[in-house]
Amino acid sequence: xxxxxxxxxxxxxxxxxxxxxxxxxxxxxxxxxxxxxxxxxxxxxxxxxxxxxxxxxxxxxxxxxxxxxxxxxxxxxxxxxxxxxxxxxxxxxxxxxxxxxxxxxxxxxxxxxxxxxxxxxxxxxxxxxxxxxxxxxxxxxxxxxxxxxxxxxxxxxxxxxxxxxxxxxxxxxxxxxxxxxxxxxxxxxxxxxxxxxxxxxxxxxxxxxxxxxxxxxxxxxxxxxxxxxxxxxxxxxxxxxxxxxxxxxxxxxxxxxx
Amino acid sequence: xxxxxxxxxxxxxxxxxxxxxxxxxxxxxxxxxxxxxxxxxxxxxxxxxxxxxxxxxxxxxxxxxxxxxxxxxxxxxxxxxxxxxxxxxxxxxxxxxxxxxxxxxxxxxxxxxxxxxxxxxxxxxxxxxxxxxxxxxxxxxxxxxxxxxxxxxxxxxxxxxxxxxxxxxxxxxxxxxxxxxxxxxxxxxxxxxxxxxxxxxxxxxxxxxxxxxxxxxxxxxxxxxxxxxxxxxxxxxxxxxxxxxxxxxxxxxxxxxxxxxxxxxxxxxxxxxxxxxxxxxxxxxxxxxxxxxxxxxxxxxxxxxxxxxxxxxxxxxxxxxxxxxxxxxxxxxxxxxxxxxxxxxxxxxxxxxxxxxxxxxxxxxxxxxxxxxxxxxxxxxxxxxxxxxxxxxxxxxxxxxxxxxxxxxxxxxxxxxxxxxx
Numbered sequence: 072x073x074x075x076x077x078x079x080x081x082x083x084x085x086x087x088x089x090x091x092x093x094x095x096x097x098x099x100x101x102x103x104x105x106x107x108x109x110x111x112x113x114x115x116x117x118x119x120x121x122x123x124x125x126x127x128x129x130x131x132x133x134x135x136x137x138x139x140x141x142x143x144x145x146x147x148x149x150x151x152x153x154x155x156x157x158x159x160x161x162x163x164x165x166x167x168x169x170x171x172x173x174x175x176x177x178x179x180x181x182x183x184x185x186x187x188x189x190x191x192x193x194x195x196x197x198x199x200x201x202x203x204x205x206x207x208x209x210x211x212x213x214x215x216x217x218x219x220x221x222x223x224x225x226x227x228x229x230x231x232x233x234x235x236x237x238x239x240x241x242x243x244x245x246x247x248x249x250x251x252x253x254x255x256x257x258x259x260x261x262x263x264x265x266x267x268x269x270x271x272x273x274x275x276x277x278x279x280x281x282x283x284x285x286x287x288x289x290x291x292x293x294x295x296x297x298x299x300x301x302x303x304x305x306x307x308x309x310x311x312x313x314x315x316x317x318x319x320x321x322x323x324x325x326x327x328x329x
Numbered sequence: 330x331x332x333x334x335x336x337x338x339x340x341x342x343x344x345x346x347x348x349x350x351x352x353x354x355x356x357x358x359x360x361x362x363x364x365x366x367x368x369x370x371x372x373x374x375x376x377x378x379x380x381x382x383x384x385x386x387x388x389x390x391x392x393x394x395x396x397x398x399x400x401x402x403x404x405x406x407x408x409x410x411x412x413x414x415x416x417x418x419x420x421x422x423x424x425x426x427x428x429x430x431x432x433x434x435x436x437x438x439x440x441x442x443x444x445x446x447x448x449x450x451x452x453x454x455x456x457x458x459x460x461x462x463x464x465x466x467x468x469x470x471x472x473x474x475x476x477x478x479x480x481x482x483x484x485x486x487x488x489x490x491x492x493x494x495x496x497x498x499x500x501x502x503x504x505x506x507x508x509x510x511x512x513x514x515x516x517x518x519x520x521x522x523x524x525x526x527x528x529x530x531x532x533x534x535x536x537x538x539x540x541x542x543x544x545x546x547x548x549x550x551x552x553x554x555x556x557x558x559x560x561x562x563x564x565x566x567x568x569x570x571x572x573x574x575x576x577x578x579x580x581x582x583x584x585x586x587x588x589x590x591x592x593x594x595x596x597x598x599x600x601x602x603x604x605x606x607x608x609x610x611x612x613x614x615x616x617x618x619x620x621x622x623x624x625x626x627x628x629x630x631x632x633x634x635x636x637x638x639x640x641x642x643x644x645x646x647x648x649x650x651x652x653x654x655x656x657x658x659x660x661x662x663x664x665x666x667x668x669x670x671x672x673x674x675x676x677x678x679x680x681x682x683x684x685x686x687x688x689x690x691x692x693x694x695x696x697x698x699x700x701x702x703x704x705x706x707x708x709x710x711x712x713x714x715x716x717x718x719x720x721x722x723x724x725x726x727x728x729x730x731x732x733x734x735x736x737x738x739x740x741x742x743x744x745x746x747x748x749x750x751x
Contacts, residue, residue, distance in 0.1 A: 163423075
């Protein structure tokens with residue numbers, strides 16, 4: 072509890088680091104901050120070309136089907152892989168100055184989160200222009216889904232970042248894990264085509280529920296199933312609590328291991 | 330008065346890996362290679378610091394003073410023992426933490442101060458103070474990458490010192506900036522101290538501690554050696570360090586200097602052989618070699634040849650010579666030089682009205698200095714033998730270097746006895 076209060080006291084530091092990261096990310100490039108919007112847009116174009124000209128599918132507006140799932144997935148996977156190395160990357164700070172160490176993964180995940188929110192401007196634009204339409208009631212669920220994904224991403228980043236300090240291979244292993252996880256989450260396909268015997272694994276994957284919720288709201292224009300929303304919250308909270316306590320335990324020796 | 334810091338019997342050891350593998354492959358394959366030794370850095374330290382007190386931690390490298398500070402700031406945690414800190418702690422261990430070169434000075438103040446745990450409102454209210462203190466008013470909206478290193482440090486220090494902590498921990502950072510800014514920093518620290526801020530300074534510069542701290546603790550090998558008024562502790566520390574310098578076997582040093590000399594000697598020899606009566610005055614060693622200095626020694630009162638002395642210690646310079654061609658009179662001399670080549674003191678037997686004629690072909694001559702008046706520093710010894718007209722026979726410039734250590738804190742080259750009166 073004391074730790075949580077302390078982290079809250081350092082909220083200005085989180086804010087500063089997030090701002091620094093967002094502003095620093097495209098610094099020096101010609102288009103600057105515009106890249107935040109251009110990036111997802113270009114990805115969208117690539118997927119549209121591939122899936123409408125080469126790998127044709129029956130799904131109506133497949134590019135949208137994919138896009139509304141892909142943007143949230145990118146947030147999660149960058150929180151996982153980038154978050155893992157976030158503490159190691161800030162070793163100079165950690166070795167020299169005291170602050171609650173949680174601030175670092177929190178700011179990293181938050182910065183990825185803000186980036187996703189900005190990408191959602193593009194998502195909304197595409198949703199509107201594609202003529203898919205929006206269900207305002209379903210849209211109200213969107214912040215809840217985002218919050219569920221945020222706590223899940225934060226929990227995994229806390230675990231990954233603290234373990235990486237002691238075991239540096241993890242950040243490379245996570246690159247592969249994240250790729251595998253992408254195909255084990257119904258992003259490019261529907262859960263309906265998953266074989267019966269593999270279904271339990273898919274249901275244990277917390278990202279499955281979250282992606283399905285996003286898709287329900289933005290593609291199918293329906294209010295997501297309560298069970299899916301609930302299980303994503305429960306799994307996210309489990310990760311967050313586990314990550315919180317693991318981090319507290321492991322952070323004691325950060326300064327020596329780095 | 331109440332305590333601001335209580336440290337109770339803290340211990341800390343580190344694992345020093347001989348060949349650390351933090352990768353999976355290394356961990357599994359080379360399991361045996363993960364040998365490490367446990368080094369105890371702190372072996373049970375207890376002390377208290379009163380509110381508004383300035384304490385200095387002193388000791389040589391690796392004595393555990395920086396580790397102590399890291400434990401106080403909670404960068405590391407002690408293996409056992411307890412640390413109680415009353416009030417907000419700010420550490421001036423790393424200046425300019427998190428500075429982003431592309432952001433303006435003003436924005437970096439926000440980032441940097443937030444790392445110290447300040448909230449936006451607190452930073453807002455201090456912004457003017459910070460900018461004024463840094464004297465960077467005209468540049469504050471320029472990106473930090475355009476700053477000179479002095480400006481950079483000034484900005485960083487201004488943030489750190491305006492954090493308004495109850496306890497301030499400082500590690501070797503006061504050596505930044507120009508002298509004016511340093512004075513300003515010290516004045517600011519004094520001001521903070523008189524406002525009741527507790528300050529701990531870690532340094533191996535005794536001057537800083539003496540100027541600023543009421544009390545000092547001297548650490549050695551993870552234990553407190555002495556604790557008390559800073560001047561007393563520093564005297565004891567300096568004394569110890571000087572003794573250590575002397576005890577560190579100086580013989581290797583002698584060998585080195587002599588080796589160097591013999592090299593130069595052969596140079597000079599060759600020149601002398603080629604043309605017997607021409608003297609090359611620019612050589613390190615020159616002269617007609619009718620009489621030669623075979624060896625010079627610097628002996629302490631036990632007769633040991635060494636190259637490090639204490640101020641006030643007795644010193645005997647013993648010159649071994651060999652005569653090739655007898656002369657009517659021989660004049661022996663010695664001189665002390667500083668590293669710039671300035672003569673600090675020089676004398677010879679002629680000046681002292683000592684006539685030396687008929688002497689053995691091989692022999693020694695010694696000069697006793699009862700109390701060496703040189704102050705701490707590096708010096709050079711010259712030895713020479715000339716004839717009665719001053720024609721050099723064997724003139725040895727830079728015969729060897731030697732060091733003097735001193736517990737005295739006088740300035741200059743010589744110790745001069747003096748008394749102050751009012």
